[in-house]
Amino acid sequence: MMYCVSMLQKSWLHTSVRTLKKTPHNLKGKSAADQRWIVRQLNDPFVKAAQDQHYRCRSAFKLLEIDEKFKILKPGCSVIDCGASPGAWSQVAVQRVNSAGTNTEIPIGFVIGVDLLRIAPLDGAHFLSFCDITARATQTQLQELLPAARADVILSDMAPNASGFRELDHERVVTMCLSVVDLAESVLQPGGSLVCKYWDGGQAHQVQGRLAHAFREVRTMKPKASRKESSELFFIARFFKKK
Template sequence: MNSLLFLQRHLHLSARTFKKTPRNLKGKSSTEQRWIVRQLSDPFVKAAHVHNYRCRSAFKLLEIDDRYGLLKPGFSVIDCGAAPGAWSQVAAQRINSVGTDPGSLVGFLVGVDLLRIPPLDGAHFLSNCDLTDSATQTELRYLLPDGVADVILSDMAPNASGFREMDHEKLIAMCLCVVDFAEKVLRSEGALVCKYWDGSKAGQLQNRLANIFREVKVVKPKSSRKESSELFFVARYFKKQ
């Protein structure tokens, strides 16, 4: 199913939503013009505005969760690299952390990022905090009910340097830190989703996940741009030691 059909089927958007909006590009650099044109022609950007998601990345998590059913009412979830909060919006809805569904269990959501994360109902955010810092990890464990999480999400990424392999290695290192943390806090049979950029170190990360989870899948969501090397590992059924 292509991206447009996915949106229309799952989000009930009309064709009018996808029409390109004219914009005055005078005075913009060629790079800025390309970015603006890409944004204007991107149906997921438009759908994010329609559905009040903070950015288009929300649809990546929606697709992953629709396929694997990771987020359930009553679950405790950690969102790593949460800013600006689009994944947290999806997670809060699906785990019922706001408590808007009186017939379901109420979940708990905590997000962490080096950047400031705007407040969100149903989420506790640790802004300007480094997940790799032991003090941050201690605070996360303190906040979690019973000190454990059912699902860990990571959409973290380093600032791109323009050197693809270097950026890839940095992101793999960040993912490995998330895996280290997951081993400390994830509940038995829990799940982990982490973004990575394809490259020479991906196998190292995949092998590490395969050692502690009973199932590891590689996913390229339809909402992930085709030209991007972005992929996601979806690891399920954590083997708690």
């Protein structure tokens, strides 16, 4: 059964105030940063909801909320999931575009995920593990695998490993975003959509400008599953203007 974000809010977010204030045990020997991470995970309603609904990680709820609002993932769509590991966004895409063919009464879509890391197999998705989405060979392989060599939707939850230097990390994530826009200009269908994570900062306008040139509509959104202290935001670009 697929749960929408409003159901998550009513059940888990309300319950969390009463039940998820947990104190972890066995923290001896762990660094202060590790201890903070463990406490945060234990008290995060989206972590618990992901476990209960069998998503690979909590980020699934970011895409669920985005799609509830913008209706990007439709049955029969072909989807590229950039930076797919561990596969939670691909899980959502498989459900929404019916790429596993579980519903025989609606069109069957196609989902392909790419990551530098290994991605565990998922029914309804084709994964290219240990592949660089910016590499020409990877993009050629994508076009060979995609129906009609084109995608209807490109998703990107990619982010660099944090260096600890905010400006450097921001610059690196902007570079990643621009590479996703490059990919869209190569493989996206006219009228297609793109969802791309970025970190707010002084260079984000570069990505927004490129998107505004390539798409008729560009919006930004911070899903409820994005932590308040994070600078994480998402561009949602729709109606690709393929020449």
